[in-house]
Amino acid sequence: MRPKLAVTLGDPAGIGPEVVLKALADPAVTGTCEVTVVGSRAVLERTYAQLHRQLLDRGVGATVLANPEGLDILEAGAGEAGMATSTGSAASGAASFAYMEAAIAGTLAGSFQGIVTGPISKACWKAAGHEYPGQTELLAERAGVRRFGMLFVARSPHTGWTLRTLLATTHIPLCQVPAALTPELLARKLDLLVECLRQDFGIEKPRIAIAGLNPHSGENGQLGVEEKDWLIPWLQEEREWWPELQLDGPVPPDTMWVKPAQAWYKSGAGGGAHDAYLAMYHDQGLIPVKLMAFDRAVNTTVGLPFVRTSPDHGTAFDIAGRGVADDSSMKAAIQLGAELAHQRAALRGEVSPPAG
Numbered sequence: 001m002r003p004k005l006a007v008t009l010g011d012p013a014g015i016g017p018e019v020v021l022k023a024l025a026d027p028a029v030t031g032t033c034e035v036t037v038v039g040s041r042a043v044l045e046r047t048y049a050q051l052h053r054q055l056l057d058r059g060v061g062a063t064v065l066a067n068p069e070g071l072d073i074l075e076a077g078a079g080e081a082g083m084a085t086s087t088g089s090a091a092s093g094a095a096s097f098a099y100m101e102a103a104i105a106g107t108l109a110g111s112f113q114g115i116v117t118g119p120i121s122k123a124c125w126k127a128a129g130h131e132y133p134g135q136t137e138l139l140a141e142r143a144g145v146r147r148f149g150m151l152f153v154a155r156s157p158h159t160g161w162t163l164r165t166l167l168a169t170t171h172i173p174l175c176q177v178p179a180a181l182t183p184e185l186l187a188r189k190l191d192l193l194v195e196c197l198r199q200d201f202g203i204e205k206p207r208i209a210i211a212g213l214n215p216h217s218g219e220n221g222q223l224g225v226e227e228k229d230w231l232i233p234w235l236q237e238e239r240e241w242w243p244e245l246q247l248d249g250p251v252p253p254d255t256m257w258v259k260p261a262q263a264w265y266k267s268g269a270g271g272g273a274h275d276a277y278l279a280m281y282h283d284q285g286l287i288p289v290k291l292m293a294f295d296r297a298v299n300t301t302v303g304l305p306f307v308r309t310s311p312d313h314g315t316a317f318d319i320a321g322r323g324v325a326d327d328s329s330m331k332a333a334i335q336l337g338a339e340l341a342h343q344r345a346a347l348r349g350e351v352s353p354p355a356g
Contacts, residue, residue: 003341006103009039010118013092014315015325017047022327024066033338044068054323076102085321093124113341114307133171148303154293161263164276183234196302206275210249257288295328309337
């Protein structure tokens with residue numbers, strides 16, 4: 001069975017259409033799943049024509065782009081009126097929102113096993129009247145779930161080791177993080193992480209590192225009291241609740257990423273790294289992820305009744321239409337989406353387990 005995935009274009013004024021066309025020209029990507037592109041055929045045809053000319057002028061073969069004529073496209077949105085490449089607007093925000101709604105509706109109806117979302121502009125969504133912090137929150141609302149999280153996954157091209165990082169808090173100002181972090185929130189995030197590692201990655205007894213909030217994890221209250229007051233007691237309760245797991249922490253944030261970096265770059269160093277990492281806030285988790293895996297990290301939403309992955313980059317309006325966008329993260333997002341959908345199907349007994 002090849003899973004069926006919906007791939008949205010993201011904001012049509014950004015690099016989403018370009019990286020989708022580039023990714024779907026790779027047989028290593030399309031061989032893993034059946035893809036339906038959710039968006040505008042007119043946008044894809046315009047992007048293809050524009051990039052095709054540029055590639056020919058550079059002496060690059062046109063085979064690096066998938067021809068829209070050969071793609072399965074689910075038309076969504078209200079046309080191209082008011083949209084221009086490289087210029088985000090209320091019109092492009094409305095279009096990308098419509099693409100998402102169509103993909104979600106099709107997935108909930110059973111037409112797809114997962115969604116791969118192209119990059120959107122939150123500002124353009126807001127200009128179009130859609131007040132969501134991001135695509136993650138829209139997906140959770142439409143799916144009717146309250147337990148969800150952002151897990152970033154990347155496989156090292158140097159060693160094959162897989163980095164998995166879950167964020168406890170996501171798109172909130174840094175000054176709001178300490179108040180947002182509670183034992184109840186971290187318990188929900190840890191439960192989601194364990195569930196995901198077992199369901200999607202087949203890791204029954206994972207080793208998980210939990211970061212501290214403050215420098216040196218508070219240094220016994222000298223550099224912050226959160227660890228001493230509640231994080232360490234909470235973690236001890238979780239160890240008693242999950243005796244079969246290895247839960248290490250709170251690990252000082254400045255040293256937590258040393259072993260993952262070694263596992264990422266040095267063959268044979270993966271034994272000292274953990275199966276997953278729980279970061280307290282957005283930049284604590286994503287700075288190391290993007291340092292190691294900027295062009296291949298994948299954002300996946302855990303807690304949904306279906307698979308959702310996304311490239312870990314934005315709309316890049318400044319380079320849209322120039323043919324220079326890197327499609328590595330989109331390729332990785334589609335391939336990971338296919339792997340996770342296949343893994344879930346195997347757990348349901350619908351297909352054989354993934355090899356290895």
